[in-house]
Amino acid sequence: MRRLSDTIGRLVAARGVGEGMAPAGTDRLTDLTGFGRNPGNLRARLYVPASVGPRPALVVVLHGCTQTAAGYDIGSGWSRLADEAGFVLLFPEQQRANNPNLCFNWFATEDMSRDHGEAFSIREMIVATIAAHDVDSTRVFVTGLSAGGAMTAVMLATYPELFAGGAVIGGLPYGTAAGVVQALDRMRGHAMPDAAALDTLARGASTHHGGWPTLSIWHGDADATVHAANAEAILAQWRGLHDVPEAPSSCETIAGHPHRTWRDAGGRAVIEDHRILGMGHGTPIATRGPEACGTAGAFMLDVGVSSTRRIAAFWGIAPMPAAIAAPATAPAPQRLRSVPGIAVPAALKGPATVINDALRAAGLLR
Structure with missing residues (x-):
């Protein structure tokens, strides 16, 4: 059985080594x-803006495989938004001694358990x-892409009180x-537990009995690296x-x-789900217009929507620019063909760009 690090290594070789690194002189x-x-054995990176409000919020940002903290910051624009809104950023960073491809080990029991391994660090x-x-301490948030997104789910389940x-x-x-075997299967969307089992898994990660964090979910409908069935499973777990x-x-x-959007009995938005039509595997960003934030690159995909700005707005720590129009109410829904359960007009279905050849070469698809 091929190791997960070998699988990702093949993807790295196909796409270019070091593409997730920050350009020289851009580490903020x-x-x-x-x-x-x-x-x-993780590295900790920090960003504190020149102007920070009293009792600032904290955002914890977890990079994806092959990426560094500084590279992910430049691509996503988190420190730029922190300069505007005055919150603090913490970037845990994986080290090659733990994972040769800089993936957080979200699938390793010793790293995904409360008070152990990477989660405890x-x-x-x-x-x-x-x-x-x-x-x-009441305004601490966490986000991440891919393996960093899976590690975000680990942190929310194991330390929900934080x-x-x-x-x-x-x-x-x-x-x-x-x-590794189960990790590869889940990435393909295979053999996902049902809603009841997903709920049990999350509740069993800690002894927490209070309220749960709010959650924003983002996934491209053409993501052939992490199948969109995972986004539906995250929704089921958190519903x-x-x-x-x-x-x-x-x-x-x-x-x-x-x-x-899902609201609780008190009317508070507790879960939101964004599906980016035609987008593959990566973080949605916008490089032009009032929503601009971040820099396009590998796994930093310019789709005209800034997930960074919209996530921060959902959390209530940074407003959206006033020039951005309010969302349009969708007409009578039809099924989005590639992602079960999404209601969207057929006219909005964009072209899906699939990287099957590279993934088959990497062993992610049969």
């Missing part, structure tokens, strides 16, 4: 040292940052893989945690892409 982050126990970084920068909200981009639900029905409270389109 500093090192956080002495943050506590570090059983996961990230928790220690968060606690240290809260203390050092007088962060409002977070007010999270955002998973092209990621996977918590607890569905234990080891159970928030005790909301399967049907969304509202459906809109944002820049031509379907967007669904």
Whole structure:
């Protein structure tokens, strides 16, 4: 059986080594040292804007495979938005000694369990940052792409008391893989647990009995690296945690892409789901217009929608620019062919660009 690192290594070779690194001279982050126990052997990077509001929010950002913290920051634009809105950023960074392709080990039991491995290292970084920068502990958020998105799900499940909200981009639900074989199957969308099992997995990750963080989910409908069935499974897992029905409270389109929202009994938006039509595997960004934030590159996909700005707005820590129009209410829905369960007009279905040849060569598709 091919190792996961070998599989991703083939993808790296096909797309170019080092493409997730920050260009020389563009690293805006500093090192956080002495943050506590570090059983996961992770590096901690930090960004504190020149102007920070009193009791600022904290956003924890988890990069994807082959990427660095600084590279992901430049691509996604998080530090640019932090300059505008005055919140603090923490970037846990994987090291090659742990994973040769810089993937967070979201599928390894020792790293996805509370008070163990990488999950505990990230928790220690968060606690240290809260203390050092007088962060409002009720406004701590976490987001990530791909393996970083899956690790975001790990953090939300294992330490729900730490977070007010999270955002998973092209990621996977918590607890569905234990080891390489299952990780590859879940990435393909195979043998996903049902909603009841997903709920049990998340609730069993800690002894938490309080409310759950809000969640923003982003996935491209042409993502052939992490199948969109994973986004549906994340939705099923978190609908159970928030005790909301399967049907969304509202459906809109944002820049031509379907967007669904679930509200709790008090009317608070607790889950939102964005599907970007025609987009492959990566973080949605916008490089032009009032929504511009970030820089296009490998896995940083300019689709005219900034996930960074919209995630921060969903969390309530940075407003959307006033020039951006409100979302349009979708007309009578039809099924989006490639993603089960999404309601979207057929006219909005964009072209799906699929990288099957590269994925078959990498062993991700048969």
